[in-house]
Amino acid sequence: MTRSQKFGRLLQVLERCSESIVYHDEIVNAVQRIRRMESMMPPLEFRPHGVLDDRIHVVDLIAKEYLEKASADVQHLIPVDVDADGNGLYHSIILLMNDAILTASELRVRTIIELVINEAFYSDMHTHRAGRIDIAIKAICKNRTYSGLYEICALCSILKCNIRSVYPEIDFEAGMAVMNSIYTPIPPIVANYEVAVLWSNVRKEMHVRVVTNNAWRPNHFVPLLAPNQQYDFDQRNQLLLSNVKTPEKKTFKNNAVAQIRIPEFESSLSRRVRSDINIETERTKATSPIAIEQAQTNMEEEHENRLAKDRERVRLRRINATEEQRQNRLAKDRERARSRRESDPEEQRQDRLAKDRERTRSRRRNETDDQYQLRINYQRDRSQANRTEKD
Incomplete structure (x- = not known):
């Protein structure tokens, strides 16, 4: 059984645990058993490849439109297309790692383990922003469930890196400020790198609003890479944590300047879980038949475009694959x-x-005469080889 198959089985076990009435206890017990499998859980060595490579990366044009509505200091970054199957956050990390062996199932299992081990810490820090952690862990156990803040925070510790969360300023409210933040590993883990991910959607904004009663919601993550000409791996990707400062505000008290610490987060935002059933239900809320028909036509075009991008991504991946990766793919x-x-x-x-x-x-x-002759010769050689083995 391959490594990816093993983690796929573990995720299935965790999903079954999440369906129990006492799901939390079942998940905790399963995590304790998994942690005893030390050979399967070595620490991940995360060295992100933060530069866009035209040979292997495909720009996500829809996400690019959303990025244009984000803060100005990330406009130079480029969103890269990853599979939109609910595991977008994990696919983004895999793309940044450029690891052909790592799978979304493994990252999801590691995320569950991290959240269970340090449940008290994450609960104290993020419950008021992301909801109850036990409910979040239960949702994460189901494969292809859309990710949220808890997963981002857990991945920081798993990868020993900072993750910048970039959220488009669409229908933006004060409570969404938490989505535009830099998340760090739990102490005493020290971050070595910083990466950025964008909250996106697989559809354009106008099409999302048609099927969600004029509300925009993200249902996908994409990684943000730097363009080649503006990126220096050795100088810019390495974190200079000593220069990181807490936001401060100057004020005056008794004619003396004082520093007041500004909280990094302001209020909560409910966790979003991707649900195809909910999308289909909300589709009935659209009020204009013409708008629905136009949206369906556009969605079909987007679907064809996504398929074309998927084929191109597979072709590029196969062209650049090593012989070992090729053999692994054929074996799978x-x-x-x-x-x-x-x-x-x-x-x-x-x-x-x-x-x-x-x-x-x-x-x-x-078949041509040459093809016929080649086939006959191949069959003759194979027959001779079989007879030799029997002798």
Whole structure:
């Protein structure tokens, strides 16, 4: 069983625990068992690749529009496209790490473990902003659940880095100031790097408002990378924590200047969980049939664009893959195909075999003389090899 399969199984175990009536106790017990598997839980070595590489990265054009509505000091960054399957935050971290082995399931499991181990700390710090932590942990146990503040904070400690949360100033309220903040690891962990992620949506703002009764909500995360010409990895990505200062305000008391500490966060923001069911329910709230039809047409176009970007991303990833990564991918493909075939009912199996035979006959009818000769030679060599093994 591969590493990704092991963490996939662990996440399934945690998800089953979250469905229990006493879900919190079940999750805590499962985390304690997982922590005993020391060989599976070595610390992650996080060295982010913060520069845009046109050969492997695809710009997320929708997220770029949202970034234009964020604060001015992040306008030079570039949002990069990642899978929009509810694991956008974890995919963003994987892209920054450029690690072909790391999976969203592993990061989700590690996040759950971190939140359970330091539950009291995270609860004291963020409950008034992100809601009850036990409910948040329960939601995180379900794969493809949209992430929130708790996950960002936990990943800071897991990766030993600061994460800058960038939130577009759309329908912005005072309570949303917490979304535009730099989150740090829990003490005594020292951050070595800083990365940035953007709260985004897979649809354009106008289309989101049509299906959510004129309200905008994020349902996706994308990483923000620096353009090549403005980025110096050795100088700018390394944190100079000694220069970080708490925001202060000057005031006068008894004719003397005094410093007043300004709290970094102002108020709470409820946790958002991505739900396709809720999206479908809210779609009925749109008031204009013309707007709905136009939105559906635009969504189909966006869907086709996303598919094209996915194909391009896969093509680039395969071009730049090492031989080891290629072999791992082929092994996973074979394992998936084998598992799928084993679970097929007899009728589907017979249909598949019939289609395979038909494809083979069609291919042989249309093959050239050279292709025919190559096939015959290959079959002859294989037969000789089989006879040699039997002898």
